[in-house]
Amino acid sequence: MGIAWSMYTESYPPRSKFNVEDIPDLSGKVVIVTGGNTGIGKETAKALLLHNAKVYIGARSPEKAEEAIQDLKEQTGKEAFFLKLDLADLKSVKSGAEEYLSKEKELHILFNNAGVMVPPLDMLTTQGYDLQFGTNVLGHFYFTKLLLPILVSTAKASPSGNVRVVNTSSSASRVGKINFNTFKDSPARRKLSPTALYGQSKLGNVIFSNELARRYGDQGIISSSLNPGNIVTNLMRHLPNFVRKIVEFGIHPVTKGALTQLWAGTSDEGLKMNGKYLIPWARYGPQNPLGLDEALAKELWTWLDEQVQAV
Template identity: 65%
Template sequence: MGAYLSMLTQQMWPAKSKFKVEDIPDLTGKVMIVTGANTGIGKETAKALLQHNAKVYIAARNQEKSEQAIKDLEQQTGKTALFLKLDLADLHSVKAAAEEFKSKESQLHVLFNNAGVMICPIDQVTAQGYDMQFGTNVLGHFYFTKLLLPTLLETAKTAPEGKVRVITTSSSAHLFFGLDFATFKDGPKRRKIDPGRLYAQSKFGNVVFANELARRYGDQGIISVSLNPGNIKSDLQRYTTGLQRRIINSILYPTPYGALTQLWAGTSAEGLTLNGKYAIPWARVGPARKDTADPELGKELWTWLEEQVKDI
């Protein structure tokens, strides 16, 4: 545990970033999806991508909030993002979103699996009965990525660098709990677990998924990176209360900081060398829990995820 606390401390109070939004290269002709980009870190990420001429899809559940975000971003950048309706807590919505995107685009250069929920009330579950945090943060993003893999792989064949990227947002919370497969779906065992632990489990799952994606598709041009965006003020904290909220708010950085690390991984030349790596604030490679890189655990999780979506 001492090693994990050391890693946590390193990531909570990071050194000044050597990477800036201004360092992003021209992204003309690049098609990108940012899940959860109607608010918070995702919105800041979309803003920077638009400023550098990418074609950006804001994939989110709430159309009204997304349309307002698109208006805000247009005022700030002079560029217009596109809305893609995506509810990660409903696998049928995930499938519909992927099909909608593929009906409009033949290329996808970067998928930012950015959206997430944190410390949800225990009675919240997904449309298919999964724990809300694991179902949204891990299973929903897995299925969305799986459905977009053919487009990603085709894009890699024609991309000048021969690469495309899948950037998956995790958290330093992954340091504290591993995976308990018996709690992924709702049931008595899950309901005995604190929502904070369930959140940490989902963030651990994000890293395991990203690493397994890297192993399976790295030789076909997919760069898969997971990351901790930092302790950032955003809508993620909406379920925190009282002392918990005060403690969390005391260590939070402004929202734009949260976009830096995933923008670095998703747009920089250096990002093309990060397949299977874990990035930490601000814009640097760092350590994740060692067991997130266990290939047997990666295979086990991937097999479980595949089983959940096979009949959707």
Template identity: 60%
Template sequence: MGLLISGLSQSFPPKSKFAVSDIPDLSDQVIIVTGASTGIGFDTAQALLEHNAKVYIAARNEEKAKAAIVKLKQETGKDIVHFLLLDLADLHSVKRAAEEFARKETQLHALFNNGGVMVPPVDQLTTQGYDLQWGTNVLGHFYFTKLLLPILTATAPTTPSKTARVIHTASFASYMPSRLDFNTFKDSPARKRMGVNNLYSQSKLGNAIFSNELARRFRGQGIVSVAVNPGNLKTELQRHLGSIGQMILNTILYPAPFGALTQLWAGTTDAGMELNGKFAVPWARVGPMPYGATDESAAKALWDWLEEQVANV
């Protein structure tokens, strides 16, 4: 019953008390948004630019990202937006992206782990052979964050709040699994039996678990880590769904700009500084933590597994 009530509240949220106009001035802040060529990542980047942040669009499709940057410059009148080549489905690309950023910048005030994939064909894997959803949504973002943590932790003490933020775009789907099945992270019969919808839900639970464990491990170094359900939104994430599935979903989906609200609230406001280790829900509220994300021993096991995967990249 609790999940049902929470689901209704998050699917049909009350009017937001937070608006993009409430974002404070972000002058001198450097921020990365992954997957910002389209959808809520684009709207997040636009709002950050409008409030004077220097924004890096981290994406794998250079042509699409550069077109987005042209549009962002036109719509905001700001020239402080840059492209960072990042393919989250290739750990070597992730490493190159982090190294490229470190060559250009000495500070990073916020990282929006926003990019992701949703229910692609089950035969699609990452470059290193991981399930595409798990490898992109969880492992790729873990490695990118890990490589950027030295810059994030060095930046935190230089800010008025003594914090730097990592915002993880999860989903209401985070509530669906009660645990992770490590046997499905790479291609296997178990992975194929799980199916793309459950693999997606598992990856979103993985986002929440990673966010919580990052909050526990680095709170003493000024890191604020928050997982976010951005809401039910009309974005390119639904491109792999059939026409009937898209038609049904469209009856409960909100325009993409709504999805940026909650992560902008968590990533830019004074209230967001109090959200370390919490789960934010539409629109700009604290919600219940997914049950599967509350087990600290499971979170440690996941962190150890993630570390093992990137140890020799």
């Protein structure tokens, strides 16, 4: 009853006390938004551009990214930059990070925003991982790992002594479980539904975020995770039509979906969010107890690190 009621209240949150207009001037700040070409990521990029940040949009498709960049330029008068990044391919993740490091000396905010939701069970990453866990968790872990040196150096040079990593999770994390035998394709994985695998990946986002906070908080990295809310985006494209219609009954516009992660990434309050879990709109909320299991977090971090050693 507790989790169900909490998830219900997150679906119908009170009016936000934080708004896009509250974002401070971000001149001189360099930001990456993964999945910034569409949905919540694009709305996040728009707000950042309007407040003078230099924004890189991490996306798979150059064509879709350029279309989004042009649209954002028309809306904001500012131009974002394309960063080729396919989170479902670890080699692409590596090349994307290397490209960024070849162009920039600082990184103030990393929005690990991209994700996939309930794709067909036979869809895997390039390296054979479950598409949802491989994209949502492993891809973002590796991308963040490769950017840790620049994040730490930026934090040291920053007046606040901090940078921020904002990890987009979901209310599905509240009911997620972790089964290491299902991260790659296996009989155990095939027994789970795409919905269960989605919940697992979103819980993985929270566990990773919390462990990043523990490991690098003393080096100036503020890591938080969040449920952006039930939002109208292309993320739901794999849902059956009848399920999508049910979900859309209680859904909110994409402008709302960006609020909570913008709060984490840009506000003064965000400096207090290391290891926190946030809920719509721009509030602190309860998280899955597994997200606070430090032994599980260390085990997951070790597993993730092992997967990327030979890339």
